Amino acid sequence: MSHRRAATAGTAAALAALTLAACGNVEPPAGAAAGENGIVITYNSPTEWGNYGAVLDAFTERTGIEAPNDPKNSGQALAALQAEKGAPVADVAYTGIAFAGQLTDAGVLQDYVPEGAEQVPDDLRDPDGAWTAVHTGTIAFIVNEDHLDGAPVPQGWADLLDPAYEGKVGYLDPTQAAVGYSAATAVNLALGGDLDDWGPGLDYLGDLKDNGASTAAQTATAKVAQGEIPILIDTDFNGYRLRDEGADVSVVIPREGSLQIPYIVGLVEGAPNADNGRRLLDFYFSEEGQGLFAAGYMRPVVGEMPDEVADKVLPPQDYERARTVDYAEQGQRQQEFIGLYQDEVGF
Template identity: 45%
Template sequence: MTIARFAAALIALSLFAAAPAAKAADVICYNCPPQWADWASMLKAIKTDLGYDIPFDNKNSGQALSQLLAEKSNPVADIGYFGVNFGMKAKAQGVTQPYKPQHWNEVPAGLKDADGEWTAIHSGTLGLFVNVDALGGKPVPACWKDLLKPDYKGMVGYLDPPSAAVGYVGAVAVNLALGGSDADFSPAIGFFKALHGNDAIVPKQTSYARVVSGEIPILFDYDFNAYRAKYTEKGKFAFVIPCEGSVVFPYVVSLTKGAPNAEKAKKVIDYLLSDKGQAIWTNAYLRPARPIELPEAVKSKFLPDADYARAKSVDWAKMEAGQKAFTDRYLAEVR
């Protein structure tokens, strides 16, 4: 090597060594995706008000729990965000720790773990998120059973029930609406068999963009995603609470056991339940966990109360207990 080349190499090495490292995240939250529940706006507000960087994370509830279990001996995440059934599983499998955030006492008893290992931050109502333009002139379906008609062949999607919380919530909603119970999932199994015969689409990940693009014209999803599309996207979108009925489902956060940044994570969880944090959720068409009235400007964009009367609160502890039996049947008989 010539002296000139050696000198150039030294300069390059010194520049590399002096280059600033990428800024590390202040808090890691598993399953905080920007296109779901408008986590994008929430994490931006946390950065503004608390100064913490929290990267987007596109896992679903099941994937987040699987990752927490894989890292149990060397935790990476500080916070887990789950559908309540997966929050219960996370506690049972020892990857969460107790934390009762500010305003914890204002969260109704059914929306929090008595020990503080999970606490609801908001809820959504399960129904049909419809890209009306993508229906090609067909009517917007009004009922679960409408989806089995040949008109909607290849048009209906639902997230994979064994993997995603919203997938299992959809199964519970259909099952109860069609006469099943937490001990009898036969109506849901029969429905999904028939839906697969109508070429159902079954993604594993959040599929908001696929509905907006028209790739999935009808998706089992929550009201907050459908309203977001209706009021912010180009095109015509609708939300339907099926005529047979549906369910309301809470989403929860947990402080992970052995969280590397536990003190910062606690402040983030406090923020999610603060007045400002709860207001941000309402702006994203979510029902806050604390008993806060929706602003009139937001409520006016929801379906009428008469429609929401068809959506019931259920005992999610019982539904969580029955999830394995449903999943086993679903895998054996449907998928």
């Protein structure tokens, strides 16, 4: 493969426009009538993502405010917010931190610091209050051992290129989903690249494609449980959730290294149910809200992971392999990466 180290501005802009156009037609959740009392509309809150279903159910139980889940990914949420800017549908948005700069640059969030969010570290919140990290996760392999056809559970990035795993690996589309972009960032860093040099990661993802890897736009954990994607590169918390639901899965932090991912929330500019949106954000950062995220193995940003949850996850030494990066720079480099990925790997 030949690798350019930077996409042209025109290519990046065109790809961004195509991505947004493709994502902008996602239907809003049922019951999302603007200004309707007793409801709060969230974007990118799939029921099967971590513990999001339980978080929103608990909020409704406490307040009587309906809070339907929404299946968008981070890129689709951004695209919908931009398309609806003149007449917003959503009240609260949730994305990976790599999208934070795009959300603020697009002017689709308004400043609001939820109660309790003052405790969040400064580097995990917008200085003006447009967004705040609500929990973190770590890029991991979620492995359904029953569908490996006798192959061992892979322990590192290099293992996934073995012909024994041909057609058995999947990850979310890194041009749309925050977890997909984070997975690409993780493998690039693990193999010697950095945010200025995507070469090692692009080479790897090209080789992974040649070994039959697949990509999906939406959360794909159900496909792991069914054996359709026996090895999913995703967040650790989704793997632990599947295990608790009875799937025979292992969670692996790759031996060469991984990446920690903060996820952010914010109040939508012009939100039709803004007061309900503020109440939901306050709930996210309350002791109960952070505890509910933690119960789904989503590491809270306020307080520690409860002992009863920490005892069920991989030991701390495994997580020492998960790096942090300059997340603002990661976000700034996203369109460059998208151009390179589409040119050199694209599915």
